[in-house]
C-alpha cells in the first residue's frame with residue numbers, strides 16, 4: 001500500500017516539475033528568447049557560485065565527519081611509508097583540486113553572458129601552455145620518485161631473519177600454514193589436496209611437512225619481519241591487510257610473496273584505541289565468488305613468547321592426517337624415520 | 348493562443364529570411380524509402396546514430412536500475428523489500444537480494460554501462476552523427492558496414508539480455524570476469540551458461556566496435572570536404588579519430604582473451620588454469636596463468652576507459668567554445684594531448700595489476716608511465732578553464748554539463764595520481780577508493796559529456812529543442828547527487844573497505860559506515876529518478892519539443908549547422924560546402940562568429 005503511495009507521490013512530483021518546465025518554456029517564448037536567456041543565465045550563474053561555496057564547505061565537512069571512521073595508525077613499518085606518501089599526495093592534489101575548482105566555477109559565474117560583454121579572442125599562448133605542462137610534470141616526477149623508492153623498499157627481498165607463514169585462499173576462507181619448529185615449510189602438491197585431512201596438499205613424503213601447523217588465523221610476532229607466501233587453491237583471491245596498508249593477490253598456480261614487520265600488538269592496539277574488541281582483520285580483496293564478502297581471517301599480533309606458547313598448543317596437520325592408533329596423541333615432532341612409511345602411504 | 352500555438356508561433360515569423368531552413372526536402376538521390384530501409388536497416392549515419400543512442404538509453408536505464416537494486420542491499424542490509432521478490436523471484440527470496448543476485452547485478456551493471464552505454468551509446472551515437480556532418484561528407488565511407496555495426500551491437504544486446512533470464516543467472520564475476528572464477532562453472536553459479544552468453548555477447552560487441560571504428564577512421568581520413576585539412580577539423584572529430592584508433596588496436600586483444608577463455612571453459616585447454624581444487628575435486632589443468640588473462644583484459648581495459656572519455660572530451664571542448672563565444676584555448680595542445688593520451692593509454696595497463704605479483708621493477712615503470720598520462724590530462728583541464736575565462740558564457744543545459752564535466756574530470760583525475768603510485772595502490776587497490784575514482788572520472792564525466800552532446804545536438808537530430816528548464820533541473824540535481832554519492836566513497840576506500848562486498852556487517856573494520864551507506868543509497872534513488880526526467884524530456888521532445896526555426900540555433904561555426912533543419916540522406920541538398928578556416932573563429936575581429944564556410948578576408952587578423 002505504502003509502496004503504491006510512494007509511486008503516486010513520485011509521479012505527481014514528476015508531473016508538477018514537468019508542468020513548470022513546460023510553462024517556463026511558453027513564458028520564455030512570449031518574453032522573447034533574449035530576455036529568457038538573460039534570466040536563466042543569471043540563475044545558473046548564481047548557482048555556480050552557490051555550488052562552489054557549499055561544495056567546498058561540504059568537502060571540509062565530510063573530511064571532518066569521516067575522521068572517526070578512518071583506520072588508526074598503521075600497524076606495520078611499510079604502512080608508515082604508505083601513509084606518508086598518501087599524506088603528501090593528499091596535500092598536493094587537494095591544493096590543485098581547490099584551485100582548479102575555484103577557477104572553473106568562479107569564471108563560469110563571472111563571465112556569464114551579459115549585455116555589452118565581449119568575449120576575448122584568445123586562441124593560444126605558448127608560454128602559458130609550456131608552464132602548465134612543465135609544472136605538473138615536475139610535481140609528478142617528485143611523487144613518482146617518492147613512490148617508487150617506497151615501492152621498491154616494500155617489495156625488496158624479505159630480511160633473512162623473517163619468519164615464514166603461508167596463506168592460502170580458498171572459497172571462502174583462508175588457510176594459514178606455519179612451518180613449526182624447523183622454520184621451513186614442507187613441499188606441496190595440489191593433487192594431494194583433500195578437504196578431510198590435507199587442505200593445502202602437503203606432500204607427506206617431505207619430512208619438512210611433519211611439523212607444519214595449519215590454522216584459520218594469522219599469528220605474527222611484533223617487531224619480527226614476516227614473509228607471507230601467498231597462494232590459492234581455486235580462484236584468484238587477495239590478501240588484504242588494511243591496518244598494515246598492504247595487499248597481495250592469491251593466484252592459483254603462481255605463488256606470490258609479501259613481507260612486513262608488524263609494529264603494534266593486538267593488545268597494544270586495543271589499549272591505544274580504547275576498543276577492547278579491536279581485531280586486525282584479513283579481508284579478501286579480489287572478487288572470488290558468492291561468498292567473497294565473508295572471506296575473513298583474524299590477524300593476531302603478539303609477542304614472541306605468546307606466539308611460541310600458541311604454536312605449542314597446535315596439533316600438526318601431519319598428525320591429524322595420520323592418527324596413530326595407540327601412540328601418544330598429537331606429538332608435535334615426528335621421528336624422521338617415519339618418512340618412508342608415509343611416502344608409501346600416500347602413493 | 349493555445350499552448351501549442353505559443354510554442355510554434357515563431358515559425359511563421361522566420362519563414363521570410365530563413366533561406367536554407369525550410370522548403371528543400373534535402374534529398375539528393377530520390378529513391379523511395381520504405382519504413383524498413385528508413386528506420387530499421389537504415390544506412391543513413393544519422394539514423395544509425397539515433398539507433399545507437401536510443402538503444403544506449405534503454406541499456407542505461409536497465410544498468411542504472413540494477414545499481415539502485417544493489418545499493419538497496421548495501422544501504423539497507425537488514426530491510427526487506429517484498430516487491431523485489433516479485434520482480435526477481437527466488438533471487439530475492441523474502442524481499443532480500445541473495446549474494447548470487449547481488450553479484451550478478453553488479454557484474455551486469457558494470458558490463459552494460461562500460462560497454463553498451465558509454466562505448467556503443469556514446470561513441471556509436473556521436474561518431475556516427477557528427478563525423479560526416481562535421482567533416483562535410485554525405486555519409487560514412489561504408490554505410491553498409493555502418494549498418495552492420497549497429498546490428499552486431501543489437502545482437503550483442505539481445506544475447507546479453509537473454510542471459511538475464513537463464514535459470515542459473517547471468518555472469519557474476521565482475522565486469523572484468525577474471526578466470527579461474529569465470530572459467531569454472533563449479534566455482535560460481537554465474538560462471539555457468541550465463542558466462543558463455545556474456546562471452547558471446549562481448550565477442551559480437553567487439554565485432555560491432557571494430558566495424559564502426561574502421562569506418563570512422565576511413566571517413567575522417569578520406570572523406571573530408573574541400574578545404575577541411577586535418578588541422579581545421581573541430582576537436583570532436585579529432586577525439587573520435589583517436590577513440591577509433593584505440594578501439595581498433597585494443598579490442599582484438601580483448602577478443603583473443605575471450606576466445607582463450609572459451610577454450611578453457613569448453614575445450615579442455617589450460618591457458619588460464621593451473622593447480623586447481625574446486626568443489627572437492629582436483630582438476631587436471633596445469634601450467635596455465637590466471638594472470639595472462641588480466642594482461643589481455645587490461646591491454647584493452649585501460650584504453651577502453653579512454654575510448655569512453657575521449658569523445659566526451661571532444662564534445663565538451665566544442666560545446667564550451669560555442670557557448671563561451673570564444674575559440675577553444677590551445678587547439679594544437681588539445682590535439683597533442685589527445686595524441687599523447689592515445690599513445691600512453693597502451694603503456695599503462697599494468698597499473699591495474701600492481702598487486703598481482705607483477706615484477707616490482709616492471710611495476711616501477713608502470714608507475715612512471717601512469718603518472719605521465721596525468722600531464723596531458725592536466726593540460727586539457729587548464730585549457731578548458733582558460734577557454735571559459737573572459738568568455739561570454741551562455742548557460743544552456745549542454746554548456747552546464749560541459750562545465751560539470753570539467754569539474755568531475757578534475758576530481759576523478761586527481762585520485763588517479765594516488766592510485767597510479769603503486770606504493771599507495773597497495774593499500775587502495777580494490778577498495779571503494781577505486782570505485783570513487785573511476786565513477787567520477789569515467790562514469791559521471793562521460794555521462795556528463797554524453798548529456799552535453801545530447802542537449803547540444805538534439806536540434807540537429809530531431810529538428811526540435813529539448814526542454815531547457817528540465818535540463819537545468821537535471822543538471823543541478825545530477826551534479827550535486829554525483830558528488831554526494833561518490834565523494835564519501837574515497838573515505839571508505841581509505842579505511843580499507845573492499846569493493847564487491849555484499850554485506851559489511853560482520854566486519855569489525857568496515858561496519859562503521861552503515862549510516863553513510865544508507866545515505867549514499869538514498870541519494871542514488873533520487874539521482875536515478877532525475878535521470879528518468881531526462882529520459883522523459885528526450886522522448887517527449889522528439890515529438891512535442893519546440894521546433895527549430897533556424898538552421899544554426901547555437902550560432903556555431905561548424906558544418907553540421909549549414910545543413911537543412913531536417914537533413915535527408917546525403918546531408919546537404921546541393922553541393923557540400925567548402926571550408927576555409929578552423930572551427931573556432933568566435934568573437935574574432937568584433938564578429939560574434941565566422942562559420943567555417945566563410946573565406947578568410949584579406950584584412951582579417953591572424954591568430
Ligand code: HEM
Pocket residue numbers: 523652653655656698699717718720721724759760761762763764766767768772775776777781784785788789790
Ligand atoms: C589522471 C590520470 C589517471 C590515472 C593516473 C589513473 C590511474 C588508475 C589506476 C592506477 C587504477 C587502478 C586502481 C586499482 O584497481 O587499484 C585506475 C582504475 C581505474 N581508472 Fe583510472 N586513472 C586516471 C584516469 C582515468 C580516466 C580518465 C578514466 C576513465 C575515463 C579512468 C578509469 C578508470 C577505471 C574504470 C578504473 C577501474 C577499473 C576496475 O578496476 O574496475 N581513470 N586508474
Ligand SMILES: [Cu+2]
Pocket residue numbers: 237238284285286287288289291292293295
Ligand atoms: Cu574474495
Ligand SMILES: [Cu+2]
Pocket residue numbers: 648649652695696698699
Ligand atoms: Cu587504467
